[in-house]
Amino acid sequence: MAWWKRNATQTAVVDDQSDADMETAAAVEPAAVVSNQPSVDLSIPASGPLLTVEAVERTFQVGGQPLHVLKGINMELRQRQLVMLRGRSGSGKTTLLNMIGGLDQPTKGHIFFQDLPFHTMSDNERTLVRRKQMGFIFQAFALMPLLSAYENVELSLRMAGVPGSQWKERVTHCLDLVGLSKRMSHRPFELSGGEQQRVAIAKSIAHKPRLLLADEPTAELDSQMAAQIMSVFQNIIQTEQVTICMTTHDPTILEVADHVYEMVDGRFI
Numbered sequence: 001m002a003w004w005k006r007n008a009t010q011t012a013v014v015d016d017q018s019d020a021d022m023e024t025a026a027a028v029e030p031a032a033v034v035s036n037q038p039s040v041d042l043s044i045p046a047s048g049p050l051l052t053v054e055a056v057e058r059t060f061q062v063g064g065q066p067l068h069v070l071k072g073i074n075m076e077l078r079q080r081q082l083v084m085l086r087g088r089s090g091s092g093k094t095t096l097l098n099m100i101g102g103l104d105q106p107t108k109g110h111i112f113f114q115d116l117p118f119h120t121m122s123d124n125e126r127t128l129v130r131r132k133q134m135g136f137i138f139q140a141f142a143l144m145p146l147l148s149a150y151e152n153v154e155l156s157l158r159m160a161g162v163p164g165s166q167w168k169e170r171v172t173h174c175l176d177l178v179g180l181s182k183r184m185s186h187r188p189f190e191l192s193g194g195e196q197q198r199v200a201i202a203k204s205i206a207h208k209p210r211l212l213l214a215d216e217p218t219a220e221l222d223s224q225m226a227a228q229i230m231s232v233f234q235n236i237i238q239t240e241q242v243t244i245c246m247t248t249h250d251p252t253i254l255e256v257a258d259h260v261y262e263m264v265d266g267r268f269i
């Protein structure tokens with residue numbers, strides 16, 4: 001199981017500031033890690049694939065034995081697409097999402113975010129790209145329980161280094177996009193699961209990333225809420241010009257995808 005999934009069962013509500021501080025640390029990881037910002041050209045051409053995965057393998061050492069989790073993955077994320085990774089538990093979806101997000105590197109193979117070679121770049125360089133160009137809807141980047149919806153979205157702008165003069169307009173716009181204009185002052189525990197997920201979406205797109213990665217964003221939701229989330233995704237692809245790559249177990253939402261990659265035991269079929 002990926003590192004951010006280990007907290008998946010944590011309740012969203014904490015009443016202890018130290019817990020909140022720990023969550024803050026997780027949520028702001030990109031800014032905290034980059035001390036000396038390397039010079040990486042982050043400009044992205046308007047056409048061509050946003051991300052290319054070539055013959056990627058990932059092997060972990062478990063108890064002194066190699067565990068081959070990804071066994072030769074080739075894929076492409078084109079701009080403004082909704083792409084889904086589908087597969088049984090343990091098939092390697094999250095491991096691949098880690099690679100795509102630059103959180104981990106392949107044992108073999110290449111990953112290019114536009115022209116940037118993630119497979120050879122340093123942690124700091126990938127962190128910088130991640131911070132500017134990517135949004136995450138993962139448990140480890142979850143909502144801060146003591147902050148309102150508005151403050152949660154504002155936090156991600158603050159961490160991305162967006163000037164304060166732009167925060168109000170952008171926060172309001174993003175919460176409006178996900179249909180939560182009337183819930184801005186609510187804290188997570190005062191929102192439904194679907195509403196919390198929509199705040200997480202607003203938070204993940206606030207800094208205008210090119211790529212949004214979501215690890216089972218509908219897993220905890222009923223079918224109606226899941227459909228709402230997919231509708232929000234389709235909307236932001238158009239309005240925010242973002243590409244979305246998400247994992248799912250849910251066969252009922254596959255029809256809205258532009259492309260579905262089916263993973264079995266570390267390979268696409």
Ligand SMILES: Nc1ncnc2c1ncn2[C@@H]1O[C@H](COP(=O)(O)OP(=O)(O)OP(=O)(O)O)[C@@H](O)[C@H]1O
Pocket residue numbers: 001002060061062067069087088089090091092093094095096
């Ligand atoms: N850091 C790691 N060290 C060792 N093994 C790992 C590591 N990360 C993942 N694995 C193993 O890789 C396999 C694939 O895990 P992964 O989390 O990618 O699957 P998944 O398809 O996302 O599953 P799920 O749908 O349950 O989240 C699992 O057997 C897991 O135990």
